Amino acid sequence: MKYSGIIIGKRDVREVDRLYVVYTLEQGRLSMLGKGVRKASAKLAGNLETLSHVEIYMSKGRGQGNITGAIALDSFLSLKADFSALGRVFYAVSYFNKFITQEEKDEKSFEFLLEYLRVMDALAASGKGERKYDAVTFGFLFKFLENVGYGIDANFCSVCEGKITGGGNYFSAKRGGIICGNCRRQEGGTVRIDDHSVKLIRIFYKNRIASLSKLEVSRRDISNLKIVFQEFANWIK
Numbered sequence: 059m060k061y062s063g064i065i066i067g068k069r070d071v072r073e074v075d076r077l078y079v080v081y082t083l084e085q086g087r088l089s090m091l092g093k094g095v096r097k098a099s100a101k102l103a104g105n106l107e108t109l110s111h112v113e114i115y116m117s118k119g120r121g122q123g124n125i126t127g128a129i130a131l132d133s134f135l136s137l138k139a140d141f142s143a144l145g146r147v148f149y150a151v152s153y154f155n156k157f158i159t160q161e162e163k164d165e166k167s168f169e170f171l172l173e174y175l176r177v178m179d180a181l182a183a184s185g186k187g188e189r190k191y192d193a194v195t196f197g198f199l200f201k202f203l204e205n206v207g208y209g210i211d212a213n214f215c216s217v218c219e220g221k222i223t224g225g226g227n228y229f230s231a232k233r234g235g236i237i238c239g240n241c242r243r244q245e246g247g248t249v250r251i252d253d254h255s256v257k258l259i260r261i262f263y264k265n266r267i268a269s270l271s272k273l274e275v276s277r278r279d280i281s282n283l284k285i286v287f288q289e290f291a292n293w294i295k
């Protein structure tokens with residue numbers, strides 16, 4: 059079987075083997091065994107680096123098959139050479155890994171991940187700065203969570219259903235949405251959400267990941283988005 063996949067994890071097993079976690083277009087997350095890839099003579103390992111987009115061949119269709127060949131389609135070398143971009147990508151992939159299911163096809167999640175890696179690689183190559191990495195990373199994460207069933211209604215209060223207006227709003231992980239200042243008094247476990255963060259979440263949902271690199275975000279925006287995202291993601295899983 060041939061797959062289009064992104065390597066999202068690996069660990070050494072037995073003496074010379076390595077187990078890879080590959081997110082595939084065709085079947086979602088798959089575990090694949092690279093037999094003998096740690097031998098000095100093995101050529102396969104160079105095409106199986108973490109975060110690379112690969113065409114990969116596996117000897118059986120389901121479960122933990124053996125890798126019989128791999129061609130690197132995109133290695134994202136600029137991204138891998140930039141530690142601050144890479145740190146964000148590992149952060150995002152750790153959440154991605156948490157929310158995807160084993161052997162379940164999800165083309166949209168695959169496309170999001172691939173587009174995210176491409177955009178981060180291009181940003182790293184252009185040297186446009188760290189704030190861009192953050193906007194794209196949280197854009198990817200909010201879009202991905204929405205795609206797997208955890209969208210946030212950024213327009214209406216999750217309790218009274220009133221329109222969300224500026225000033226004094228909160229995010230409730232339990233309700234998976236924003237609540238207004240009035241309703242907050244009856245709700246526990248909320249975090250403050252800035253007006254600009256509400257606006258950014260709306261923008262994330264409406265736009266492609268590639269366009270998000272044009273956004274201007276402040277350090278404060280990012281720290282608020284991160285609090286909201288982590289509150290939500292950790293509550294779900």
Ligand SMILES: [Zn+2]
Pocket residue numbers: 215216217218219220237238239240241242
């Ligand atoms: Zn309300």
